[in-house]
Amino acid sequence: MTTPLAISDQLDLSNCDREPIHLLGQIQHFGYLVAVSMDWIVQHVSANIEELFGRQPDDMLGCPLAEILPDGSLHLIRGKLQLIAPNEGCERVFSIDFFGDGRYFDIAVHISNTSIVIELERSESNAASNGNPGMLLKAMVARIQRCDFTTAVFRECVRQLRAVTGFDRVMLYRFAESGSGAVVAESLNRNLEPFLGLNYPATDIPRQARQLYLRNRIRIIADVDSQNIDIVPQTDPSGAPLDLSLSVTRAVSPIHVEYLKNMGVHASLSISVVIDDKLWGLFALHNYTPRLLSMEMRSTMELFGEMASLIIEGRLGKETRRVEEEARDLNDRVVAKLISTSPTMAELIDFAEDFRELIPCDGFAVWAKDVVRTVGQCPFPDDMPGLARFLNRAASSRVYATDELSSVYPKAAEFVDRAAGLLAIPISRAPRDYLLFFRKEIVETVTWAGRPDEKPVEFGPNGPRLTPRKSFEAWQETVRGKCRPWSPARLKAAEALRVSILEVLLRFNEETERQQKLASQHQELLIAELNHRVRNILSLMRALVVQSRASAESVDDFSTIIGGRIQALARAHDQITDDNYKAQSLRAIMQTEIEAYIGPKASRVHLDGPVILVEAKAFSTLALVFHEMVTNSAKYGALSDSRGNVRVSWRIDDNENCEILWRESDGPPVKPPSRRGFGSTIIERSIPHDLGGEVSVEYHLTGLKARFVLPSQVFQLKSELEANIEETDYVHKGYKGQDVLLQSRLAGKTGLILEDNMIISLDAEQMLLEKGAKDVITAMSVSEAKRIVDRHTIDIALLDVNLGNETSFSLVPALEAKAIPYVFVTGYGEKLELPDHVDPRTEAVKKPFATEQLVAALDRALARREG
CATH class of the missing domain: 3.40.50.2300 (Response regulator)
Known part of the structure; x- marks a missing residue:
């Protein structure tokens, strides 16, 4: 006979992950639901709907909604639908006399696939019951913003939530990459046992629940002992149940109800903390008696959650930037040494101390040409060939990192006492060579809220399943074979080091190969520029906002300034990426980049020359070059202070070529760059390679001077009349396709x-x-x-x-x-x-x-x- 223990050994913990919690076909006891088709025919209702309409569910199904709702209420719903997209978000309105008979309701409307879902909750009166939600939210956020450190923000958030909502316990629960999580802040009644610092396994909040928390940012469970209300009918004519992912009254999974009851919790409220479009954590509010917050208060708390997410993201980003800036300074120093000495791959071991300062570790090794050189606590040399073969499979020209090497490379268990974690930086293509950073084992004690694997077995109609655990007493687990994790900042530093080393090695040791693959490198150049622009677009938006603030005299003025600059930026990107444009003005190419990227400093750039239209094949190349020239001047040159000027002039020379002269003056003293960057490569190589022209750049103390020569086949010289027509057309058309509109x-x-x-x-x-x-x-x-x-x-x-x-x-x-x-x-x-x-x-x-x-x-x- 099979014992329950033997069965539980065979079962996994994924039965919660497979439960369709958004298709339960029920709502909670405090709500009412009506779902209609896109042509406003009633498809589903909640079984308790007679309490509101005085009609049985069967009498309402198939009827036009206009027959059972007042015109004003139908108009209200239509107006709210204008504001939302299908399967995205929910619109709400509070304390409405929905039936025109003195009964007040809170209303929520959303679109679920092909259905319009209307949910109602009773409201006590037509006056707001919670005072002024905006002022309440403003006061809460103001207190949080006064906190200097991330941990202080966490503590103040839970304290504010408990004071406003009245729940017995409020926790901030932070997710780990594995899906497990830990309580990082807590506010609770004095007679309750604290959960602060406890860890919870990933199965406590299954995958599909975490996905719903991303779509529906707030979740109320008013009473775990209440009787849920069925949706009638359970399925549509095609047999599909109503998707309640965005519902505000959706019923609770029986497994989750059992979990809460095991904890002694009668009511809960969950508020999502979303950072970078990922579920970073949850505010988990528990009450030990039934508790229902009004829809208006829940909506206010949902907005608080979004504001808290932004504040937490800002604090975390500030801490990350500080670490990254320190790493960048170290990286620049290391790269400067590499450039000055031009080492071979084997000689990189001489820079071990610099590398270990950049990426802290217990041991460092260089694997080059099948030979290893080590410093500090590393695996033995005999272990290295097998490890290198593993990395050849695991890392494809990317940084590879693990804090538990033996879990992915079993042979590492033989040297876990010397190296438990590994970060590997590939520094060549074939054969693969690596910089290897090792960290030693750290024996760690993790405190769990109950044993994660202590789940009873229950036999039901579908066979045995694992039920939520009944004990939440602190249980400690000793973790071995792992090192201190590699932080995201260190991983970025490793990637920056990889790129820098490849730059140095390619520059000094692989010049011949680069020349043979010039065409391939040009393609990579353009891809890298596109990738660079995409990664930095949000930073660029933020910079535009900050830089525009000083010159704005009012809110409307600020709106006009920032709107114009963003529009200019969009035009610049269209010019670079569009393949179907015709010849455009050389002056317009320059002016677009100037207006988009330096704003109020545009008047300090003087353009002078005849009317020249650039052919399509040269347009994107010139846009890239002058983009780099403008941004470099704004960062380091004449436009980086309040006095400098830039003069750009062009003429047709004796060989019928277009000579463009860029002159900067009255700016800060100029220093030649200490290293060749990607921007310099674009400026110096794009025009000669793509257009067959010439480029020279001179770094004078008084200001940068550059000369560009365009061959005659890439431009046209226009008369003043033709030019006015062309440039007027360019200004008024704006984006491609607007001429059709x-x-x-x-x-x-x-x-x-x-x-x-x-x-x-x-x-x-x-x-x-x-x-x-x-x-x-x-x-x-x-x-x-x-x-x-x-x-x-x-x-x-x-x-x-x-x-x-x-x-x-x-x-x-x-x-x-x-x-x-x-x-x-x-x-x-x-x-x-x-x-x-x-x-x-x-x-x-x-x-x-x-x-x-x-x-x-x-x-x-x-x-x-x-x-």
Whole structure:
């Protein structure tokens, strides 16, 4: 007979990972649910729906939602749908008299595949029950921002959450790469046992739960003893259950309920901490009696979680940058020594102390030409050939690191007392040579919240399964065979060292090979530049914001400045990557890079020369070169201070070539670069290699001087008249393809948008501008719109019918008096009835609307009025 112990040995811990927790077909007891199709036919309801509608579930299924909801509520839902995308996010509204009978509800709306899901929770009154959520959130965040250190931020976050929500215990739980986690901060009632410092296995929060925490950032469990409410019917006609991934009232997995009961917890609230689009951790709130926070309070706490995530990310990033800056300084010193001595691979052992300072370790070795040289505590020489063969399989021209070598290379168990962890940097292609950093074993004691493997076996209709453990008493485990982990900062330092060493070795020892593979290197050059730009785009955005702040005199001024610079940056990237452009102005190429990257300093760059149009084959090359020239000047040259100037002039020389002279003056003293970087390679080699031209760069103390020569076949010399046409076309077209959009009747028109929802108004404004409108003015009320019509020349108007306490129909006479065509947008669908004074031909576009649908209606309105 098989004993339960024997069965548990055969079972794994993945039954939780396989549980479809988003397809349970139930909601919690405090909620109500109605799911409708995209044409507003009821598909699913919760079994308790009769409490709200007074109709049995079967009587509601298959009915149009418009038959059972007031018009105002249906309009509200349609408006919220305009703000969300399918399967992404949820819109909420609080304390609404949803049925028009004095009963107030909190409402949540989201799109699940092909269904619109509406969830309701009772609200005590039509007044906000939690005071001013914005002020509450502001006060919480202000206290957190005053914390200087990451650990202090953690502690203040949990303290604020417990004070605001009233839960008995609040923990910050941080995930490890393995999926396990640890409690890094805690605030609790005095009579509770602390969990701070305890570790939890990955199976406590299974994979699919972690994925849901990314999509749905907050999760409430009000009462583990309550009876869940079924969804009726359980499946749609095709047999698929309703996906409740984004539901705010989704029922709880029975396995998780059992887990909470074993802990003695009756209610919980989880708030995701997301950093760099990954689930970094959770705020776990536990209560030992049932507890339900209102939807408004939960939404406020969700926003707090997002703000806390940004603050934590900033603190962690600041600490990482400090370590990386120290490593970069060390790397620069090591590389300077390498350049000055030009060592062979075998001679790199002479730099062991420098390398070990950069990447702390207990032993260092150089494996080159099948020979090993060691310093410090390393495996014996006889162990090295096998280790090198392992690395040849494991590392493909990349840094390889492990803190438990014996787990991936079993033979390492024989020398675990000398080297438990390894970081390997490949420094050649074939045969593979390596710099090897070893760390010794550190015996560590890990404290778990109960034994991770102590899970009882339960027999059910589907056979035996492992149930959540019942004991959470601290249990200690001794971990052997591992070293101190290699931090992300050290891994970056290792990658930087790999690149630097390859640069040095390639420069001094592989010159012949580089010349033979010049074409391949050119392709790698362009790929590296693209990769470089993608990696740094967020940093560039942040820099633009910071640099623009000083010159802005108001919020609107700041918005205009930063918007213009980001637009210029986008044009620059389009110019570099687009293959279908025609010849463009040389001046425009330079001006684009100047405006995009140095902003207010653009007036200190003087351009002078005849009108020259550069052919397409040379356009991307010149854009790259002048991008590097501008950014280098802004970082190190004449544009790096407040006095310097740059003068760029060009002329046609005696050989019919275009000679471009770059002169910097009045800036800081110039020093020649101590090492050749990637930017220097682009400046000095791109034009000769790609275009057959010439380049010379001189580093004078008074300022950099550069000379570029373009052969005659890559440019055209234009007359002033032709040039004005070409450059005007370049300025007005902007992005590729916009000339097609200008065919819309909206081109050059001024539009008025009357809409009381700011987000929808901004969305519509962007649509009109993208389709060529010259200007768009927005208003939130009829009175404001009338003032705009009186004071401005309006060509077309877009009117939301329902503006809360009024309709836009009263604006029609003012529009008709000035012969301004107009189109309505509405959340009422086909039920919209136009007053007698409104032209019956006037179109009404339903919410949510698409760009093409809206613009087509506006075009038709303009055509009718012009006719």
